[in-house]
Amino acid sequence: MSVDTLSRAACRHQLRQARRALSPEQQKQAAIGLARHLPDHTLVQHAQSVALYIANDGELDPHLLAEVLHTRGKRLALPVLHPFHSQHLLFLEYLPGQPMRTNRYGIPEPDLDKTRVVPMAELDLILLPLVGFDNAGNRMGMGGGFYDRTLGCLDMGARPQLIGLAHECQRVDQLPVAPWDVPMDAIATAEGLIDLAG
Known part of the structure; x- marks a missing residue:
């Protein structure tokens, strides 16, 4: 698709x-x-703390992946809407199967508990949902800018590795890119991974 x-x-x-x-x-x-x-994949094997998401609106569902990573001893985290910084995310430690509540967008997230906050500096890898992607690593999200705002304030050398998760039908030739869009290090589909770091 163009x-x-x-x-x-x-x-x-x-x-x-x-x-x-x-x-x-x-x-x-x-x-x-x-x-x-x-x-x-090397990016995942080397990560000790991995943030992922609860699938919504047809997104590629990482719940089975979360179970595999949990059994391999990875520390998992989920995004929640930040209570103090509008349109930003906070990450909370997550155990597969734990109870969830629904946020204002109808998306399940863990109950806000400050003792379970995982600082961004402790995350090695974030697996992000996306609406569309291209082979240059550009990601189109839902339009709210939550991930872009949350990640955009981090120094590129200090931020976690980023892998966008998507179905193959979400691949396009070239996405329209905005200045605030944060590029991915890799894109993963059910068929494999496009490594963009090299």
């Missing part, structure tokens, strides 16, 4: 429709594929 002539909003709408159109069986197989190949 998005040269599409606005960001139109592009986002088309890509969200594409991932929502995947059947439950396709979603299940994608989650299995991701959990099968991604834990063995």
Whole structure:
């Protein structure tokens, strides 16, 4: 798909429709594929603390991946809406299967507990949801800018490695890029990983 002539909003709408159109069986197989190949990638193997997300709106579901990483001794974290900094995220330690509450966007997240906050400096890797991506590592999110704002204030040398997770149907030739967009180090689909660091 080429998005040269599409606005960001139109592009986002088309890509969200594409991932929502995947059947439950396709979603299940994608989650299995991701959990099968991604834990063995160097970026994941070297990470001790990994942030991921609870899938929503047709996103590639990392719940099976979380279980694999947990059994391998990784410290896991989930994003929550920051209580004091509007449109920013905070990361809380997560154990697969723990109770969740629904935030104002209808997305499950852990109860806010300051004793479980994982500082950004302690995260080695963040697995981010995305709406669309291209082979240059550009990521289009849902449009709220939560990840871009949260990550944009970090020094590039100090920030965690970033892997965007997506279905193959979310790949485009070239995304329209905004100055605030934070590029990915890699993109992972159910089929494999595109390493952009080299």
